[in-house]
Amino acid sequence: MLKVNPHYEKLPGSYLFAEIARRVKEYGQEHPDAQLIRLGIGDVTRPLAPAVVEAMEKAAREMGRAETFRGYGPDYGYDFLIQAILDNDYQGLGIQADEVFVSDGAKCDVANVQELFSDDAVVAVTDPVYPVYVDSNAMAGRAGSYAQDRWDRLCYLPCTAENGFVPPLPDRPVDVIYLCYPNNPTGTVLTKEQLKPFVDYAKANGAIIVYDAAYKAFITSGAPRSIYEVEGAKDVAIECCSYSKTAGFTGTRCGFMVIPHGVKGIGGQGQPVELNAMWKRRMGSKFNGVSYPIQRAAEAVYSKDGWAQCMENIRYYLRNAQVIREGLEKAGYTVFGGVDAPYIWMKTPEGMGSWDFFDLLLNRYHVVGTPGAGFGPCGEGYLRLTAFNTLEKTQEAVERIVHG
Numbered sequence: 001m002l003k004v005n006p007h008y009e010k011l012p013g014s015y016l017f018a019e020i021a022r023r024v025k026e027y028g029q030e031h032p033d034a035q036l037i038r039l040g041i042g043d044v045t046r047p048l049a050p051a052v053v054e055a056m057e058k059a060a061r062e063m064g065r066a067e068t069f070r071g072y073g074p075d076y077g078y079d080f081l082i083q084a085i086l087d088n089d090y091q092g093l094g095i096q097a098d099e100v101f102v103s104d105g106a107k108c109d110v111a112n113v114q115e116l117f118s119d120d121a122v123v124a125v126t127d128p129v130y131p132v133y134v135d136s137n138a139m140a141g142r143a144g145s146y147a148q149d150r151w152d153r154l155c156y157l158p159c160t161a162e163n164g165f166v167p168p169l170p171d172r173p174v175d176v177i178y179l180c181y182p183n184n185p186t187g188t189v190l191t192k193e194q195l196k197p198f199v200d201y202a203k204a205n206g207a208i209i210v211y212d213a214a215y216k217a218f219i220t221s222g223a224p225r226s227i228y229e230v231e232g233a234k235d236v237a238i239e240c241c242s243y244s245k246t247a248g249f250t251g252t253r254c255g256f257m258v259i260p261h262g263v264k265g266i267g268g269q270g271q272p273v274e275l276n277a278m279w280k281r282r283m284g285s286k287f288n289g290v291s292y293p294i295q296r297a298a299e300a301v302y303s304k305d306g307w308a309q310c311m312e313n314i315r316y317y318l319r320n321a322q323v324i325r326e327g328l329e330k331a332g333y334t335v336f337g338g339v340d341a342p343y344i345w346m347k348t349p350e351g352m353g354s355w356d357f358f359d360l361l362l363n364r365y366h367v368v369g370t371p372g373a374g375f376g377p378c379g380e381g382y383l384r385l386t387a388f389n390t391l392e393k394t395q396e397a398v399e400r401i402v403h404g
């Protein structure tokens with residue numbers, strides 16, 4: 001009989017959102033008249049920009065005519081999109097066309113990139129963390145065993161109010177560091193000066209950084225939109241980007257990964273190996289590119305109208321975030337994030353546990369958040385609220401919490 005991948009057995013169940021759904025359902029059944037407001041939504045809600053839809057329609061019609069039909073596209077993405085990415089996202093940062101890989105989204109990229117690392121590579125993640133970095137390495141056997149909310153081969157970098165959500169450098173040698181800024185779940189950012197030590201650490205220790213910039217379009221504070229704004233990052237960092245949050249592509253699917261030629265690991269003969277070349281090899285064997293209409297749609301995000309329309313949606317979410325932040329502060333809560341991200345990370349009052357506070361918000365105010373403990377041990381004592389609901393519902397939720 002087939003022996004299955006033994007590492008899957010070690011994975012804890014995806015408890016967080018299932019447990020939230022269970023509690024919300026149970027409450028709804030007991031209180032059928034309660035008007036619940038969901039501030040736990042982790043998905044965009046605004047429709048695609050008209051300029052994006054127009055480009056998608058036009059490309060779809062091209063596919064229906066013999067003269068303009070296209071079959072397989074390039075494995076790494078069409079030149080028109082890669083050029084738009086270079087011109088808009090990496091102007092002046094010295095990234096080359098063959099360092100950009102168009103994909104069907106950042107989740108797949110951040111999950112798949114670990115295939116390039118040896119089985120015994122040591123991985124560091126922040127705590128709390130976007131679970132994909134952890135799970136993808138656990139499935140490959142790189143995380144060790146799971147007990148008491150932790151994997152014993154992962155190096156956790158705690159991020160709390162006490163350190164201002166600035167992760168400490170790893171306290172033991174690691175090969176890979178996953179960073180995500182603006183951060184999901186905390187909504188916080190790092191400045192260039194705060195990122196620099198990670199680049200320096202990676203250089204000094206032969207490590208690489210996987211930088212998830214899925215929320216870069218939300219940055220308003222002047223924090224870097226790309227890790228390549230940090231000097232030296234092109235030698236040590238891979239960057240993952242997505243149109244999901246930038247342009248509402250969660251159901252449309254398009255993103256890209258940047259792997260500069262300077263990012264290298266060590267091969268079996270002790271020779272340096274470019275991760276760029278390895279990823280090209282992987283994409284050639286395992287990927288056939290993103291569909292033409294979707295790449296045209298992504299290109300349209302950068303058009304004058306497309307960009308203005310996408311930014312209007314981002315401003316809408318950021319306004320919601322501001323409503324949440326200011327309302328909760330007025331009510332005496334301690335809150336973080338929400339300035340450069342659609343997430344607000346609130347401290348539970350009086351050291352209350354994440355799940356107890358989740359229940360309190362649900363029972364007393366009929367507001368649904370996400371318990372911070374679900375994102376890692378250091379998330380205990382926090383709750384994540386998101387800015388993806390409507391302005392009206394967001395305002396009402398905050399009113400309820402402020403005025404009871």
Ligand SMILES: *Cc1c(COP(=O)(O)O)cnc(C)c1O
Nearest residue numbers: 105106107130184214242244255
């Ligand atoms: C939403 C999100 C992504 C984007 O994933 P896609 O697959 O591009 O939709 C990536 N990273 C984080 C941390 C996210 O929250």
